[in-house]
Amino acid sequence: MKSQNNDDSSPRRARGRPRDWEDKTAQNTIKSLDRAMEVFEFLSEAQGKALTVISAEMGQSPATVYRVLVTLEGRGLVEFDPVEQVWHIGPQAFVIGARFLRRTSLVDCARPLLRKLMEETGETANLGIEKEGSVLFLSQVETYANIRAFFPPGTLSPMHASGIGKALLAEMDDARLTRTLQGKPFEAFTEFTITDLAALRDNLAEVRRAGFAIDGEEKNLGMRCIAAPVFDVNGEAVAGISVSGPTSRVGTNDIERLSGSVMEAAQALSLAIGGQVTRPRT
Amino acid sequence: MKSQNNDDSSPRRARGRPRDWEDKTAQNTIKSLDRAMEVFEFLSEAQGKALTVISAEMGQSPATVYRVLVTLEGRGLVEFDPVEQVWHIGPQAFVIGARFLRRTSLVDCARPLLRKLMEETGETANLGIEKEGSVLFLSQVETYANIRAFFPPGTLSPMHASGIGKALLAEMDDARLTRTLQGKPFEAFTEFTITDLAALRDNLAEVRRAGFAIDGEEKNLGMRCIAAPVFDVNGEAVAGISVSGPTSRVGTNDIERLSGSVMEAAQALSLAIGGQVTRPRT
DNA sequence: AGAGCATTTTCACAATATGAAAAACGTAAC
């Protein structure tokens, strides 16, 4: 999993029985809890639906879904709107979810750097990580300008059509790349989207050479984005920093200026989290 | 629950059996799911603990806690750090939690107003709502200045020592006030914290009269905060907007200037979400 | 009034969650 396979200086403090599988996870899964969490996730994607609708769309018994929702409601994870008679995600889910950010100091370390980056470049600065083959946006500092690119924190975006996504993919070895992109079709969002693996590989080689990735209207027409990877102590690319803005402001001849700032910010963040600034491979 | 008890022009589209209780919630609660969510919430408060520690502190069987965690891990709601052998909140929890903000357009409507407020006043602008007797910060736009007040979104704060909290309390009728503060001791954070109900009531009367609330170093020494309530279509105070900054910049003679901007922003947000600008009572 | 509809509750049954204890396994000490 880690990119280095020699010099194992990291303190493996593991005790007890190890976790070999990723296969026997299923064995210890609590079925009813898993079904309940399915309801929870389904609701988060499709809020504002009535009990009947939810249970019908999920193919489950209304009674069961009802009890799950009532239980979650008791903890504020879910809310019921008595006027519209529909269910929503509750504030407690937001509270717990926000605590994910507290876990790593990544977001805290990044904030001042994102701000500096935004002020240097004048464009919205973003921080994202990889999550199950997608880019998860964690934090951002918005530009002062009126026309803005906006990915609210918590948004998921496909990797093949994202600056941060490509910056992360470029640092993966072949096995990890394949695994990450597994089962992810290359959806075409615009005419510029990279839609096949060969073209993506070529692009990633270029990214690796340059040290930064460009998303040139590959996700949204009129929007360009420049991203660079952040490395942790093991030399693994764990996050990406980007600036994004309209093509009118982020033009072809702005790239050199902007990419410098972005790479500088990414390197500063790598340093701040105790990571390496120089790339480990090639 | 609603502040008006006459003129029920709101479309009560409720069908089926109504929810009278808040008492029979317990009847339809799934016990195992509730216990599992307890583990989930416990972990979110105390991340980075090992299985044994969690189960011991919760007084539950290690086997059960283990299965809960493995199940949640399967959905990315929880993560296991194989090196440190400890558990954390997972990225999926953040994704779901962030979708809470999508529910109301409150946050979306507020963002440009918060930004304008920040630029007018030069201080960090915050948006918060009440959640179970506490203030939940939803969104903020940070000041450019280097010294900043910082409540990350998702943070909970006691109402009696918060500008937004007091702005919301001031708009509640007596019954709701009592209910909201029930079981909430008036913890003293600084020498300026209001620590008894009588003093708070006096302060709230003043807040109501002025139209804005001041937190003068009541939570953090050296920090002052000015807040105003936001009303929804029913005339209920559903949120608060505030600016917060160090006493050096937010001094006693800055209050008049700042409070005007804050109230203006709060009224604009009330309008934007279809609410009333004028206060319903008094 | 009465039909229609969505939400709750009831009920009987078996699926399945549970905890104690044993097994598996890594770490640290000898």
Place this chain on the structure above:
DNA sequence: GTTACGTTTTTCATATTGTGAAAATGCTCT
């Protein structure tokens, strides 16, 4: 190397408790 220890998994017998079908309850609309 080998043993002792601590922590995590798994096993297993048990009954707790989750489950779905169907009935009941209220609401809205005609």
